[in-house]
Amino acid sequence: MSHQSELIAENIEAYLKEHESKDLLRFITCGSVDDGKSTLIGRLLHDSKMIYEDQLAAITQASKSSGTTGDKVDLALLVDGLQSEREQGITIDVAYRFFSTDKRKFIIADTPGHEQYTRNMATGASTASLAVILIDARYGVQTQTRRHSFIADLLGIQHLVIAVNKMDLVDYSQQRFDEIVAEYGEVAERLKARDIRYVPMSALEGDNVVNKSEHMGWYAGPALLELLETVEIAHDSNLSDLRLPVQYVNRPNLDFRGYCGTLEAGILKPGLRVRALPSGKTSEIASIVTYDGNLEAAYPGQAITVTLRDEIDISRGDWLVGEDEAVPMASAFEADIVWMHESPLEPGKLYDLKLATRELAGKVAAIDYQVDVNTLEQRHADQLDLNAIGRCRVELTAPVPIDDYRTSPGTGAFIVIDRLTNVTVGAGMIHRSDESELPYEYRTHDSKADVVWNRSSVTPAMRAQIKGHTGKCIWFTGYSGSGKSTLANALDVELNRRGYHTMLLDGDNIRHGLCKDLGMNDTDRAENIRRVGEIARLFAEAGIIVITAFISPFRKDREEVRALFDEGDFIEVHVDTPLDICEQRDPKGLYQKAREGKIQDFTGISSPYEVPTGAEATLKTTEASQAELIAGLLKKI
Known part of the structure; x- marks a missing residue:
């Protein structure tokens, strides 16, 4: 809906032309339950004369049965359109409203305040340039205030307006x-966020919403609508990095080949040299x-x-970027994921991921923290439940070009799709693409120190590829003198002869160094084995x-x-x-000392x-030779 303008009656074409050229501001309203988000939007529309007479009549009638403002018209009903919302007096789903003024067009997303609707709030915020965060003047900053600020x-x-509402209830x-x-x-x-403003207001009474308040002369700043009309958003877009994800290859005839898509970042002009990813082929923009x-x-x-000057192979999902821009190609990255489905995110499970216009399979290899x-x-998390947000390590089946979300939201975001139901189950924002950085994992532990886990960028699989085999532990156990060592x-010796990389840890040798501070009582023995x-x-x-012998x-x-x-990597x-x-052998004379009481x-x-009770191998030294035992053990390994 548009503002009232004399041009509508006088020259409709001029009005439409003027309306078309206006800036568009998308913003959300959020905050704690009952902070007055819907009332604020209703007041904004009402005082700026954005409500049709039949709408006003309808909510006037509805106010008698569902209103919460006594004899006054409950303007919140303009936005709370669901019957369950009106019955409970809360916002459940995201409600969008459209309006314009002489200076700008607006799309408002009224988002719910309850924690259980976090995914709804994130959906509304994903396309917004500004967030109006309401705070009840009686209660101040609440839990929901922090939550919505964090999600925004x-x-x-980049632009936050902290609207301190219900100032009429604290005598302004x-x-x-x-x-x-x-x-x-x-x-x-x-x-x-680089731009945070504060506005005192009363949405119910109309103070500092559209018009300046007569009750708060001490406030010298603009009313909310003036602030929304003047906030500078032109420089929010990334104009330095060129990003054009190809959505469709247009080939209507033999003489035309065009690459269609939405320009996500940068300024594109004919004659500009570009590079196609992932192929790396370069060309020049023709038109x-x-x-x-x-x-x-x-x-x-x-x-x-x-269209390009050269015939190069470009398909849906490819990117066109500046010729000299260094865009990382990666099959793994870190991302913040908002989970949006009742079935939890399972690390290791294969999902379909859509990054810009490319679709491919991938998985969450690990959840660093929730x-x-x-x-x-x-905190540590093994899975992400509905409405949870976590920092995750994502691995793809093929390398793709990626961007940091804060640098280029259009190419730094992705959605997670269940492969069986084709339902969107999560949304992610790529945190960084530099695989050389060491991410942290908040693992549960019983360390007396306040520590996190630093994960190496060189994975065990990469080490195994160099060595030609994976690492394992072969744990020999038995009586002293049984023949373990x-x-x-x-x-x-035999594994080394065959080219395997090995390390032998012997019980006596370990007690000369790493465990020299430990005795032989039960507690010290347990600590010895733990180390x-x-x-x-x-x-x-x-x-x-x-290989250990203990x-x-x-x-x-x-x-x-x-x-x-991991299963299969420990062989007892x-x-x-x-x-x-063993006592007859007594190679170190320990049994005799124990019998004499000299060793406790x-x-x-x-x-x-x-x-x-569950050893992978049992070696009976009295029934087979050393060579036979080793040969049999090698077969089991």
């Missing part, structure tokens, strides 16, 4: 307004074609068709086959080490030599040994 900032909105107090400005300032410090004729220049947001949208804290050493298990995992992640008498300790490894080998045979807590004498 996450989606790259300047002191209260200043308190809220200071309170929100703490939230603003954590945001990246910019539209329905209304050729253009001398195209700007972000325009749907155009371009953001608590109420406190803005980051002898067999472990023989296996180490060895962590070292073994590090070696395995480096692509090395690590008595490791307790089943619980061995299972905790097993839990550190029980060297099953009877205790009497000695396994098999004064401390128990718990036989493995």
Whole structure:
């Protein structure tokens, strides 16, 4: 709907031409429940004479049954169109309203305040340039205020208007307004938005919405509508980087080949040298074609068709960028994902992803952390539930050109599609494409220090590719004197002879260094095995086959080490030599000392040994030779 103008009656063509040339501002209203978002929009439309008489009559009638403003017309009903919204007095879905003034056209998205409708709020904010965040003057900054500020900032909105509403209920107090400005300032410090304004108002009474308030002479700034009309958004678009994702190849006849798409960033002109991605082929723009004729220049947001001087292979999903622009190609990147479906996001599950105009398969390899949208804290998460937001590591089946979302939203955003139902289940904003940076993971841990996990950019799969094999842990366990160290050493020699990268960790040697501070009681033994298990995992992640020889008498300790490894990467080998045979061998004289009481807590004498119940291999040294045992073990490995 448009504002009232005399040109409509006098010269409709002139009016339409004037209307067509106006700037368009998309903005959202958000905030806590009952902060007055819908009332604000209703007041904005009413006071600027944007409501038809039949609409006003309809909401006047509806106010008698569903209104919350007594005898006054409930202007919120203009926006709360769903019956359930009117019954509950809340906004559930995103409601869009269109209007214009002499200076600008507007599209308003009224977004819900409840946490359970976070996905709806994110949908409304995804195309907005400005956010009006309402705060009830009685209550100040609330949890929803922080949540909506974070989501608006996450989606790259650069202009925030903090509308302190219901000032009539605090006697239009300047002191209260200043308190809220200071309170929100703490939230603003954590945001990246470069333009934040504060307006005191009463949407119910119309103070500082369209017209300046007579009750707040102490406020020298503009009313909300004036601010919306004058906020500078022309420089929000990225005009320096050229991005034209190809949506369709137009080939109506043999003499014309055009590449259609919406220009997402940069300024495109005939004669400009461009490069096609991912092929890397270069050419020159011959013409910019539209329905209304050729253009001398195209700007972000325009749907155009371009022709090139050279015949190069370009398909749907390819990008045209500046010839000298360094655009990263990557098959993995980090992104902030808003999950929008009842079925949770499952790391490792294959989804279809749509980036700009390209569609391909991919998965979330890991969730670095989930953001608590109420406190803005980051915490560990194994999955993302409905309305959750998390920083994720995304891996694709093929390398594609990617952009940081804040630099180029049109090419830095993507949607996640369920492959079975074809339903959009998530939306993502690429955080960065530099794979050399070390991302953090907020993993649960019992460390006494406040730490995060630093993930290496060189993955175990990359290390395995260089070495020719993956890392594993082969864990020999058994009584002292059973032959563990002898067999472990023989296996180490044979694997090394065959070209495998190995490392042997022997129990006695470890206690000379890493574990020299530990004794032989049960607690120290458990700590000894824990340390060895962590070292073994590090070696395995480096692509090395690590072989250990430890008595490791307790089943619980061995299972905790097993839990550190992926399935199949931990091979428990029980060297099953009877205790009497081990005592007869007694290669180090330890059994004799234990019998004499000189050694306490000695396994098999004064401390128990718990036989493995699920060992991958059992070696009976009394029934086969060393060579036969190693040969059999190699087959199982």
